[in-house]
Amino acid sequence: MVASAARTADARLAPDYYFRSDGLGAYITGLLSNCRTVFDIKPAMTADLDNPVAVGLEGLPRGVVEAGALLRGEVIVEAGARVEAGAQIVGPVLICAGAVVAAGALVRDHSVIGPGCRIGFGAEITRSLLAGHVFVKHPCFIGDSVIGRRANIGSFCSTTGLRCDRGPVTEPAIDEITVNLDGQRITTGQTKFGAVVGDEVALPAGTVLSPGTLIGPGTVVYPRDHIGGFLPAGSRVR
Template sequence: MHRLTDTPALHTELERIDYRTTPAYYFDAEQITDPVVLHLLSRCPTVFGIKKAITDLLAGNLDIPLPKATGAIEPGATVRGQVIVAPGAVIAEGAFVTGPVLVCPGAVIEAGARVRDNTVVGPDCRIGFGAEVARCLLTGGVFMKHTSFVGDSVLGLGVNIGAFVSTTGLRVTSGPVTEPATEEVCAHLDGRRIATGQTKFGAVIGDGVIVPAGTVLQPATLIGAHTLLYPKTQVGGFFPAGSQGR
């Protein structure tokens, strides 16, 4: 079984970084079924490198073979740019997809959903009406069935995004907001600021987490696998795996 720390370069890098910033802390490689998703994660010493890896993957700059684009694009779907729909995946009538995007086997982009900008939708995900995903990796079995937004983020296996959930990815400490963004977003662990190397970074949500309806996640929120989140207007910071976040 290919693990997230199988390469020598990763072993060396992991000796110098906090384990809580590694993909292995959030995602169980033994349960990831898609080879593209697994190889993508295996190349990233920390979760903060996943967005760039997605961009490189979809630009053809990584030696990871992509699936054949033989999935279904229904009449009435709006598809622009490089969009790879793997066998068994569906972009339904009324969906909007703007590449570069990879839709893995078994995933369904439903009517009224929007997926765009360097996103990998993992196997068996369901993106429903009013849900928008941008610059993300959904590792598999993610449910976003209602109006919501997830951007610049990484979601683990079986994550469920409730209605009107939103990630936020910009550091806003002074105005006005500029585009492209210029201020680096930092995560926080044990009172320390951890540089992400990015000006937009939303959240890392580990396997099995349910994000309650109406929740807004602050920039660089890190939620360990199987954390229980209680309904709350805003959450941010770091939640250890298996904890109960209040």
């Protein structure tokens, strides 16, 4: 059975189950506070980045964009942020104060890189929110996901946001991603949905997250190759 009403009532689907929103800057704090479920974050962020004037993101003091960085489309680099030579950003994207996008990194459309984040060589981010002080310093992929503060994404980690259990993958995707909670499938309302990774979670190198993975804050993940489903806050996963 697929349930849509249940998602607004279950505390395990609320943003504040996974993230502390304070100290992340006005935009991210407001975004998380205004979303009832974690499934609302990506659509809200997408709408904001498509109309940055409406949410007060345009006209901000600009950070450092080094010569040799490739920026296309609407890319907002806040004061105190730095985009290094050799980085590539395809907007609309917001790079928040204190974040660094290093040479060889790729940040694609409808992403917000929160304050103090470090995006390194070979990392690819698309359609995702990195809330703050997230380390993504090695080759890896984060797509259609929300990553909490002080999370660390190890080398060659990957989220996966598409269902591939119904034959050939189509683009645009047509099969909705659902999340399993207590044996009940909860709708996300999205055909691409990767993972929600709570505050202070470290993913070991090589970890792959199934579509619709929810990892509560403070979870410790020991080295393994594949994780999916819901992991409550403070879990230990071997």
